[in-house]
Amino acid sequence: xxxxxxxxxxxxxxxxxxxxxxxxxxxxxxxxxxxxxxxxxxxxxxxxxxxxxxxxxxxxxxxxxxxxxxxxxxxxxxxxxxxxx
Amino acid sequence: xxxxxxxxxxxxxxxxxxxxxxxxxxxxxxxxxxxxxxxxxxxxxxxxxxxxxxxxxxxxxxxxxxxxxxxxxxxxxxxxxxxxxxxxxxxxxxxxxxxxxxxxxxxxxxxxxxxxxxxxxxxxxxxxxxxxxxxxxxxxxxxxxxxxxxxxxxxxxxxxxxxxxxxxxxxxxxxxxxxxxxxxxxxxxxxxxxxxxxxxxxxxxxxxxxxxxxxxxxxxxxxxxxxxxxxxxxxxxxxxxxxxxxxxxxxxxxxxxxxxxxxxxxxxxxxxxxxxxxxxxxxxxxxxxxxxxxxxxxxxxxxxxxxxxxxxxxxxxxxxxxxxxxxxxxxxxxxxxxxxxxxxxxxxxxxxxxxxxxxxxxxxxxxxxxxxxxxxxxxxxxxxxxxxxxxxxxxxxxxxxxx
Numbered sequence: 001x002x003x004x005x006x007x008x009x010x011x012x013x014x015x016x017x018x019x020x021x022x023x024x025x026x027x028x029x030x031x032x033x034x035x036x037x038x039x040x041x042x043x044x045x046x047x048x049x050x051x052x053x054x055x056x057x058x059x060x061x062x063x064x065x066x067x068x069x070x071x072x073x074x075x076x077x078x079x080x081x082x083x084x085x
Numbered sequence: 086x087x088x089x090x091x092x093x094x095x096x097x098x099x100x101x102x103x104x105x106x107x108x109x110x111x112x113x114x115x116x117x118x119x120x121x122x123x124x125x126x127x128x129x130x131x132x133x134x135x136x137x138x139x140x141x142x143x144x145x146x147x148x149x150x151x152x153x154x155x156x157x158x159x160x161x162x163x164x165x166x167x168x169x170x171x172x173x174x175x176x177x178x179x180x181x182x183x184x185x186x187x188x189x190x191x192x193x194x195x196x197x198x199x200x201x202x203x204x205x206x207x208x209x210x211x212x213x214x215x216x217x218x219x220x221x222x223x224x225x226x227x228x229x230x231x232x233x234x235x236x237x238x239x240x241x242x243x244x245x246x247x248x249x250x251x252x253x254x255x256x257x258x259x260x261x262x263x264x265x266x267x268x269x270x271x272x273x274x275x276x277x278x279x280x281x282x283x284x285x286x287x288x289x290x291x292x293x294x295x296x297x298x299x300x301x302x303x304x305x306x307x308x309x310x311x312x313x314x315x316x317x318x319x320x321x322x323x324x325x326x327x328x329x330x331x332x333x334x335x336x337x338x339x340x341x342x343x344x345x346x347x348x349x350x351x352x353x354x355x356x357x358x359x360x361x362x363x364x365x366x367x368x369x370x371x372x373x374x375x376x377x378x379x380x381x382x383x384x385x386x387x388x389x390x391x392x393x394x395x396x397x398x399x400x401x402x403x404x405x406x407x408x409x410x411x412x413x414x415x416x417x418x419x420x421x422x423x424x425x426x427x428x429x430x431x432x433x434x435x436x437x438x439x440x441x442x443x444x445x446x447x448x449x450x451x452x453x454x455x456x457x458x459x460x461x462x463x464x465x466x467x468x469x470x471x472x473x474x475x476x477x478x479x480x481x482x483x484x485x486x487x488x
Contacts, residue, residue: 035349035385039290052130057290058306058384 003049003078007071010044024068031067038064045070051077089261090324090487091332092174093317095167095272096427097160099135099310099414103167107314107424108431110413111439112460117414118296118308123196124203125280131292134278135310135415153216154229155194156276160313160420161226162233165270169234172317173329174268176235185266186231186240187257188315189249189273191419192282193242194221199279226274230315238266244419247379248474249273251422254316255338255480261318272315273423283309289348297382297416299409300391300451301444307381310415314423316430331487333430336467337366343477350386350473355379355393358479362469363397366483370398373405373483375438375468377429378455380409381416388450390471395453406463408456412442422472426482429470433486436464 008022014037015022022031028038035057042053053073055063064070096103099117100110110117117135120126137160142151145163154162165186169176176184197220201213219225224242231240239260243252250273257271286292291306298304324331339361343354363370379390395402410428417424428439437460444457466486473479 034346036347039288042290043288055290056292056294056305058293058304 003075004071006048007045007074008067010048011041011067011070014041022067026067027065045074049074049078051081053077086262087264088321089258089335090319090321091316091335091430092319092324092329093168093172094332094427094430095164095315097137097163098312098424099137102140104427111410111428112437114440114442115413116442121278121283123279129283131283131287133295133308135308136278137312153220155197155220155225157190157194157274158226158229160276161188161230161274164272164313164315165230165234168315168317169270174317180267181235181237183267184236184238185257185260185269186227186236187243187253187269187271188227188230189243189253189419190223190226191244191246191249191275192277193223194225195277195279195282197221199281230270234270236270245478246474246476247418247421248472248478248480249419251472251480251482254426254482257318258335258338261320269318270315271318272313273420274313275418275420276311277418278309278311291383293382296443297412298443298445299380299382299412299441300387300455302446302448304382304384306383308415310417312417312424313420314427333433333487334485335482336485337362337368337483339365339481341479345477348475350389351477352389352393354477354479355390355473356396358481359397359469362481362483368467368483371401372467373469374465375432376405376407377425377468377470378407378409379471379473380411382411391451391453402453405453406438406456406461407453408439408441410439426470429468429484433465433468433484437462
């Protein structure tokens, strides 16, 4: 599965307005994601990949500023999950 | 319009099961946090809450009464009994029909709901306890306070999430002030540290992993609490005539709705509620000495509340003592405003401001005097207590030291 493509698809669902091509450098707040959108997006990502993303809304803005930040974080968690213990 | 006195206080809190122990705790910076012990707690990511530890229902109720009492109603009744006993008011005869019981709660009997759902969904049982519905209904705490305390006047629950108790007390204040009732037993109660609710809070991602640090740098969110606080309100003149001790006077109440975001705090709505309370009390901003803040310890609440305080108080804002007792008792949701009014009334009486604990250092966006980490002795004549709820519902009470 192309994790990055799936992550971007999930983020795109939360971006208001006309569908558009998302870039790694796009800032989530500037794309129009509000705090509840971000919480819903994280839930969707956790459901999609069956993972836990340890993000607190109180510092999410710093950790998850851009589309690329989210992709990198999810890829890392998915890779850790795939590795045998 | 009648002046309204507070003549009784009662509490069941994470810091102790009566007003005196609660007050000793919040003035000594004691912390009420501990492990979550509800059924299925091992499946929770969140490990810390502010439970009412060591509460023994059988110390307060017989087994037959307990069959209809969810924990949320138990807390309310125990706190109401303490408040009524302190007031010395005998609620019987004609007075019982002229007394109100107005209780705030965010969600009612969540323990009962969780137990029932666990049976049918998880254990595949096909029946739940017979009194499930009357135990969990959101109005149960008010109904059961009325039954246990013999109150037969206006009785209902107010539900406005984290402002529920403050809305309840404000409603009771209006009823006594207008002469609609001769006394009111009012406050708030909550008991929702149960698996289903905590999963919901986990999904909101606004809980701190360890401690709430209101107005501090590096704060990471709130901690969920449970408990109740209750008050007896009476017309000042009647209370004085019967020789009651006047603990404080409630002088104003303000409310507003943000009509904006369901969960993000709104500086404008906060501002309007505080100005409403001051205007209702005919007070100037410079009359206020102490603010018991909503102060949840989330990133956004504390910034918005600081900004709103600056808008309301202007040049006077830096002179205010502003503290968050949630730093010690956590966020008791629908009971929070009652626990905080209790701290505010005691602060007025004792001339002692509870601290904001767990404060690590300044956040430039929260630059008021938040009484960090140590209680402060200072004369207080007027205080306000802020409650700002999910749903954009705001309520503020203004309180005056008893003459």
